Amino acid sequence: MERKKKVAVLLSLSSLLVGTILFGGTLLGEASLQEGSSSHFVDTATHSDAEIIYDVTSADKSIALTFDDGPDETTESILNVLQEYQVKATFFVVGENCRQRQETVKRVFQSGHEIGNHTYTHLRFRGKTQERVVEEIAKTNQVVYELTGETPKFFRPPGGTINDMIKVAAKRENVKIVLWTAEEDSRDWRNPGVSWIIKNVTEHAKEGSIVLLHDGGGPRRQTLQALPTIISILKKKGYHFVTISELLQKEVKVLRPEELLK
Numbered sequence: 001m002e003r004k005k006k007v008a009v010l011l012s013l014s015s016l017l018v019g020t021i022l023f024g025g026t027l028l029g030e031a032s033l034q035e036g037s038s039s040h041f042v043d044t045a046t047h048s049d050a051e052i053i054y055d056v057t058s059a060d061k062s063i064a065l066t067f068d069d070g071p072d073e074t075t076e077s078i079l080n081v082l083q084e085y086q087v088k089a090t091f092f093v094v095g096e097n098c099r100q101r102q103e104t105v106k107r108v109f110q111s112g113h114e115i116g117n118h119t120y121t122h123l124r125f126r127g128k129t130q131e132r133v134v135e136e137i138a139k140t141n142q143v144v145y146e147l148t149g150e151t152p153k154f155f156r157p158p159g160g161t162i163n164d165m166i167k168v169a170a171k172r173e174n175v176k177i178v179l180w181t182a183e184e185d186s187r188d189w190r191n192p193g194v195s196w197i198i199k200n201v202t203e204h205a206k207e208g209s210i211v212l213l214h215d216g217g218g219p220r221r222q223t224l225q226a227l228p229t230i231i232s233i234l235k236k237k238g239y240h241f242v243t244i245s246e247l248l249q250k251e252v253k254v255l256r257p258e259e260l261l262k
């Protein structure tokens with residue numbers, strides 16, 4: 001235990017230093033690199049103040065697995081794997097799927113996983129009104145509350161779409177927008193092959209990452225098959241798995257150089 005504590009302190013110190021260097025502007029490549037690899041701009045230096053969560057500057061080797069588009073036919077099998085490996089994850093659920101698979105939603109919650117909101121109909125935002133977006137978030141919050149007694153705190157817009165209308169709607173429904181770490185997009189929704197999914201997730205893992213996976217929206221056998229190996233490899237690398245709420249609690253404040261000298 002003592003050694004673990006020391007490692008944790010070292011890790012949090014190194015996180016602070018990395019954060020400081022980033023803030024100081026000497027490692028500007030990070031932000032532009034992530035921008036190039038994704039349609040979502042990730043400002044690593046200031047993300048802790050941003051309205052949108054892409055990752056967290058974590059004090060230790062915590063990582064968050066997230067599953068979108070369920071509950072669906074593969075969700076129960078994914079829950080079995082998570083149970084076997086004693087891993088906690090976050091499920092961004094589609095409200096109308098929750099109505100159809102109520103027992104699965106209850107199991108997700110009772111197993112200690114977190115439930116986030118992914119709209120009611122997996123909404124495509126083009127041409128939709130503000131009221132419609134608010135309604136989609138509210139209806140999903142409602143069904144999750146009916147089934148679990150808890151209202152989701154986090155919202156992931158389908159497709160990772162971000163605009164002012166979505167931000168306002170999320171604020172109105174009191175949910176914080178969570179996307180994912182740019183390099184941690186498993187692209188499993190394309191069914192690119194089990195080994196491809198494993199490689200992409202495990203090679204890019206870093207402390208505080210939010211990993212995007214899918215338990216619904218199409219056949220998810222590849223994701224299911226990749227999951228035990230992903231978990232095993234990351235555990236061997238020293239990672240432990242947390243929900244989004246838990247990951248946010250691990251967040252270390254990024255200090256400016258002048259604050260470090262005080």
Ligand SMILES: [Zn+2]
Pocket residue numbers: 068069118122158159217
């Ligand atoms: Zn989705």
